[in-house]
Amino acid sequence: MTQPQSEATKGRAARDRAGAESEGMRGQVLFRQLNEQIRSLAGGFGLDAELDLVCECTNGGCFERLIVSTEDYEAIRRFPTRFLVKPRHDAGQVERIVEETAHFLVVERIGADAEAAIQLDPRRRGRRRELVERPLVRLEVT
Numbered sequence: 001m002t003q004p005q006s007e008a009t010k011g012r013a014a015r016d017r018a019g020a021e022s023e024g025m026r027g028q029v030l031f032r033q034l035n036e037q038i039r040s041l042a043g044g045f046g047l048d049a050e051l052d053l054v055c056e057c058t059n060g061g062c063f064e065r066l067i068v069s070t071e072d073y074e075a076i077r078r079f080p081t082r083f084l085v086k087p088r089h090d091a092g093q094v095e096r097i098v099e100e101t102a103h104f105l106v107v108e109r110i111g112a113d114a115e116a117a118i119q120l121d122p123r124r125r126g127r128r129r130e131l132v133e134r135p136l137v138r139l140e141v142t
C-alpha cells in the first residue's frame, strides 16, 4: 500500500515550506484529529495494540498509513506540538525531528505554528469539555 513519495508530492511540500506554513498546519491538525478518533475507537485495547493511523505531515494530500503501537502513540500525544509522520515526510524549517524509527518520525513544530499546534490540541479541548459537560450530564440522569 505504501508508495514512494512522488515528484509532485515533493514539489507541493516545497511550496508549503516556502511560505504557507499555516496551510500545512491545517492539514496536520486535521490528520491529528483523525488519528485521535482512530485512537479513541481502539479505546479499550491494551497499550501493546497497534493503531492503523494516517501520516500527519504538512502535505495535505498525503494519506499514507502508519502502524504505531498504542504506547508509542500515547507518548507522542503527551506533547501538543508533536506530530507523527512517515520517514522523510518532515517539513524542514517549521519542525524538527525528535524521534526517528524505521517506520515513523516524530516531529516537533517550532516557531509561530507551535503556538497554534498547542491551541488546536484536541486533547486540551477534550479535557476542558469534560470538566464542563460532565456535571450537566449527571444532572440530566438524576
Ligand SMILES: [Zn+2]
Residues within 6 Å of the ligand: 055, 056, 057, 058, 059, 062, 063, 064, 085, 086, 089
Ligand atoms: Zn505524509
